[in-house]
Amino acid sequence: MLAQAAVLGAIGAVVAIMGLARRPFGDLVFGAAAFTLLTLVVQTVASIIAPIAGAGPSGDLLEYWTYLLTALVIPPAAVLWALVDKKGEWSTLVVGVGILACAVMVYRMHQIWFVQVA
Amino acid sequence: MSERKHAGIGRVLIAVYAVLALAATGRSFVQIVQRFDEAPLAYSLSAVAAVVYLVATVALASPKDAWRRVALAAVCFELVGVAVVGTLSLVAPELFAHDTVWSRYGMGYLFIPAVLPFLGLWWLRASRERVPA
Numbered sequence: 001m002l003a004q005a006a007v008l009g010a011i012g013a014v015v016a017i018m019g020l021a022r023r024p025f026g027d028l029v030f031g032a033a034a035f036t037l038l039t040l041v042v043q044t045v046a047s048i049i050a051p052i053a054g055a056g057p058s059g060d061l062l063e064y065w066t067y068l069l070t071a072l073v074i075p076p077a078a079v080l081w082a083l084v085d086k087k088g089e090w091s092t093l094v095v096g097v098g099i100l101a102c103a104v105m106v107y108r109m110h111q112i113w114f115v116q117v118a
Numbered sequence: 119m120s121e122r123k124h125a126g127i128g129r130v131l132i133a134v135y136a137v138l139a140l141a142a143t144g145r146s147f148v149q150i151v152q153r154f155d156e157a158p159l160a161y162s163l164s165a166v167a168a169v170v171y172l173v174a175t176v177a178l179a180s181p182k183d184a185w186r187r188v189a190l191a192a193v194c195f196e197l198v199g200v201a202v203v204g205t206l207s208l209v210a211p212e213l214f215a216h217d218t219v220w221s222r223y224g225m226g227y228l229f230i231p232a233v234l235p236f237l238g239l240w241w242l243r244a245s246r247e248r249v250p251a
Binding site for chain 1: 127129130133134136137140141144145147148151152228
């Protein structure tokens with residue numbers, strides 16, 4: 001999860017910088033959001049399987065799932081926004097901010113799962 | 119004129135508000151469900167903050183002029199909230215032993231809660247000036 005947070009943070013930063021440079025929303029930005037969502041879906045599946053296999057979180061389960069479900073909403077919402085707002089110059093930055101938010105949330109989830117003691 | 123208010127970098131501001139609203143809602147939900155008895159004041163405040171961020175998001179996003187006042191009120195409330203709670207969390211930590219969005223001026227959220235109200239006020243002002251009377 002730590003590596004995931006770092007990668008998402010880097011991708012989010014790149015997309016945000018592209019957004020500040022007024023790059024239009026395109027396949028690359030869409031791909032970045034899709035990748036973010038993909039890692040979160042993989043994480044969701046892993047989070048369901050791991051406790052069954054006996055490797056549950058050290059921290060608070062409810063807090064963890066609240067973060068995860070919230071994070072899952074962000075990439076589709078950001079892309080939906082960009083698609084609705086076709087003329088918008090700032091859609092790329094919106095997606096970048098969304099990915100950065102996901103990165104922070106994944107980092108928090110890492111803390112809850114591995115570090116926090118309930 | 120609704121086009122104007124929507125256009126440009128204001129959309130990014132609305133997006134940031136939306137993310138913060140989500141974060142605050144999630145956090146207060148967990149706090150209230152699990153540990154409300156531990157710190158009723160701090161956790162009630164979390165919930166109030168979450169609602170205000172939701173209202174601010176909707177109000178900033180709405181093209182209707184009536185919402186402008188709502189947005190202004192919500193943004194001002196945030197500014198007061200982050201200033202008062204931020205200060206109290208430092209001088210009277212026993213009151214706010216449990217974190218809220220606004221504790222220590224929003225440090226847990228990279229100080230975004232402290233910066234956002236100013237950006238919100240600036241945006242409300244800037245978008246009004248561009249609207250012909």
